[in-house]
Amino acid sequence: MGQQPSPEADPTATVDFQEVQQRPEFTELKRRHRSFVFPMAAAFLIWYFLYVLLADYAHGFMSIKVLGNINVGLVLGLLQFVSTFAITMWYVSYANKKLDPIASGIRQDLESADRPQAGETH
Amino acid sequence: MLPFTTVTQEPTQVGEPWLNMTIFGLFVAVTMVIVLRASRNNKTAADYYAAGRSFTGSQNGTAIAGDYLSAASFLGICGAIAINGYDGFLYSIGFLVAWLVALLLVAELLRNTGKFTMADVLSFRLKQRPVRIAAATTTLAVCFFYLLAQMAGAGALVSLLLGIDDRLGQSIVITVVGALMILYVLVGGMKGTTWVQIIKACLLIAGAFIMTIWVLALYGFNLSALLGDAAATAGNPELLNPGLQYGVSETSKFDFISLALALVLGTAALPHVLMRFYTVPTAKEARRSVVWAIWLIGAFYLFTLVLGYGAGALIGPEAIEAAPGGVNSAAPLLAFHLGGPLLLGVISAVAFATILAVVAGLTITAAASFAHDIYANVVRKGQVDSQGEVKVARRTVLVIGVLSIAGGIGAQGQNVAFLVALAFAVAASANLPTIIYSLFWKKFSTQGAIWSMYGGLAAAIILIAFSPVVSGAETAMIPGADFAWFPLKNPGIISIPLAFFLGWLGTVLDKSVEDPSKQAEMEVRSLTGVGAEKAVDH
Numbered sequence: 001m002g003q004q005p006s007p008e009a010d011p012t013a014t015v016d017f018q019e020v021q022q023r024p025e026f027t028e029l030k031r032r033h034r035s036f037v038f039p040m041a042a043a044f045l046i047w048y049f050l051y052v053l054l055a056d057y058a059h060g061f062m063s064i065k066v067l068g069n070i071n072v073g074l075v076l077g078l079l080q081f082v083s084t085f086a087i088t089m090w091y092v093s094y095a096n097k098k099l100d101p102i103a104s105g106i107r108q109d110l111e112s113a114d115r116p117q118a119g120e121t122h
Numbered sequence: 123m124l125p126f127t128t129v130t131q132e133p134t135q136v137g138e139p140w141l142n143m144t145i146f147g148l149f150v151a152v153t154m155v156i157v158l159r160a161s162r163n164n165k166t167a168a169d170y171y172a173a174g175r176s177f178t179g180s181q182n183g184t185a186i187a188g189d190y191l192s193a194a195s196f197l198g199i200c201g202a203i204a205i206n207g208y209d210g211f212l213y214s215i216g217f218l219v220a221w222l223v224a225l226l227l228v229a230e231l232l233r234n235t236g237k238f239t240m241a242d243v244l245s246f247r248l249k250q251r252p253v254r255i256a257a258a259t260t261t262l263a264v265c266f267f268y269l270l271a272q273m274a275g276a277g278a279l280v281s282l283l284l285g286i287d288d289r290l291g292q293s294i295v296i297t298v299v300g301a302l303m304i305l306y307v308l309v310g311g312m313k314g315t316t317w318v319q320i321i322k323a324c325l326l327i328a329g330a331f332i333m334t335i336w337v338l339a340l341y342g343f344n345l346s347a348l349l350g351d352a353a354a355t356a357g358n359p360e361l362l363n364p365g366l367q368y369g370v371s372e373t374s375k376f377d378f379i380s381l382a383l384a385l386v387l388g389t390a391a392l393p394h395v396l397m398r399f400y401t402v403p404t405a406k407e408a409r410r411s412v413v414w415a416i417w418l419i420g421a422f423y424l425f426t427l428v429l430g431y432g433a434g435a436l437i438g439p440e441a442i443e444a445a446p447g448g449v450n451s452a453a454p455l456l457a458f459h460l461g462g463p464l465l466l467g468v469i470s471a472v473a474f475a476t477i478l479a480v481v482a483g484l485t486i487t488a489a490a491s492f493a494h495d496i497y498a499n500v501v502r503k504g505q506v507d508s509q510g511e512v513k514v515a516r517r518t519v520l521v522i523g524v525l526s527i528a529g530g531i532g533a534q535g536q537n538v539a540f541l542v543a544l545a546f547a548v549a550a551s552a553n554l555p556t557i558i559y560s561l562f563w564k565k566f567s568t569q570g571a572i573w574s575m576y577g578g579l580a581a582a583i584i585l586i587a588f589s590p591v592v593s594g595a596e597t598a599m600i601p602g603a604d605f606a607w608f609p610l611k612n613p614g615i616i617s618i619p620l621a622f623f624l625g626w627l628g629t630v631l632d633k634s635v636e637d638p639s640k641q642a643e644m645e646v647r648s649l650t651g652v653g654a655e656k657a658v659d660h
Contacts, residue, residue: 013653015652015653017639017642017643017645017646017647018638018639018642020642020646021642021645021646026646026649026650029649029650030645030649033649034562036226037226037227040222040226041222041223041226041227044219044222045386048215048216048219048382048386049379049382051215052212052216052378052379052382053379055208055209055212055364055368056364056368056369056375056378056379057375059363059364059365059369062208062363062364063362063363063364067346068344068346068347068349068350069346069347069349069350069353069362070345070346070349071362071363073208073362073363073364074208074211074349074362077208077211077212077215080215080218080219081215081218081420081423081424084218084219084221084222084416084420085416085417085420087222087226088222088225088412088413088416088417091225091226092409092413095409100406103649103650103651104650104651106646106650106652107650107651107652110650110652110653111652111653
């Protein structure tokens, strides 16, 4: 951990992280990360608890048959699966395109800056 | 939570116990060979706790699914859907949606900032000693509750699947399961444990998939016809509507909200799940792991929907409840109905493998937390090499193994199903607020972390102790006494907001200021992966 950095495993021991934290590319990375994950987390939690409340308190509505024996409750439940899979794919594509390039840029910059290749075991 | 208990003392009628045992023996033999091969490189702490960080995202994702889909999810949810219909399905959804918390807020940031345990992350920028001790305490508490629930469940499963009904026979099987678990973890470390989980996940998901297709084929791949037949067999059209289980009273409705909260926020803070993120080389692979886990777990819960209603339609709730093992017998009875003794044998072996894999994952997590957090960092203040730490971890595995065997034997026939719910509630109350605050809130302080962790832990345990699951109800652990003043079976709705509040209050009242350079370091590392622990190169 932070307290026991072994020198060969940590090429960034001498980096001034407060300076990095202020860099525009880092503040941009942080902004992009938070502006995606916070609203998305809020959205899926609200959608999930809306579903839970409907299943808990709106039995009549959830029991309306849509197609054969398939009712609103089952459709909404299956939509929870669909939304979970969709958010997962959306996040992965966002992270690949918008987060990873900046993150790896900063990482390469810092890890090569003071001690080239140290700690790279592969 | 799901009733994973109450063994009825009747002989098991279905299947061939010897066939079940042979198939399980085959699983043990195959995994043991793999564990022995995998253990060759277990030299350092990174090898032992984190499998040299050499698993790929897809392997780790499969192992996460193997770790997460416990016997309670498989047997319990199938049974719950067969008997309570829609409410069983409702319950399974929380287990899946919860993974989005892990994906969006926890997995990658945690992989980038930690080394082996949850406490690594929580104590990164706060005062090491107190925060590490608190985080190790909550880790051990969650592992202990979960482990006890699994071992007690093993006894019930023995009666159901092997036809061993007497106490002595069950105790012997629990001892064998415990001994196998100790062997896997002792010899194989995280690498061996991971392989057991991967193999188990593949068998479990493949088995559930085959049965799902089989059931659907019987109904011409018409879900509506299956649902109609399930309701007809039960003689109750309400089976398809919400409310059979959670809708019985206003208290039970409110209880379900509390449970849903603990499920959705607890999953991403279960220490044995968090520790799995350290077995991959990078944060990107950690992301990939969660994505794999979400697909596999999601698919699995869709299968249980079909299997549960299938068991309800083909076997019927009355026959299931009358069978030894009660609700948990829905999936095995369905397997027997479809594929005779052979399919039942496979499904039984998978159920056993499930217990084995889950307890192994919990044990290595608890051992790592004790050896790495308490022994190496608190007792020895970091002045110990990784071989010394692994030695202590291995001894801890032995102790935990023996304790869990004793606990499993002692808990036989006791109603301890609430322990799984308690584990999720403790994880969501004691761990999640501190994880979120320390990753995202700049001002978060040591005092806030301590208040939140101990406050959340104490609130969850105290509320459970004075709830109807422990006393004051026929199904309680101590049915004879009544000291239940807390009406809900799930403490989450009180303990989780309380822990978030305590974390905030402790921080704003904290007079000492945390080191801003450590905060900067943690933030930069968590988002970029700078200086993150690398894979071990053998």
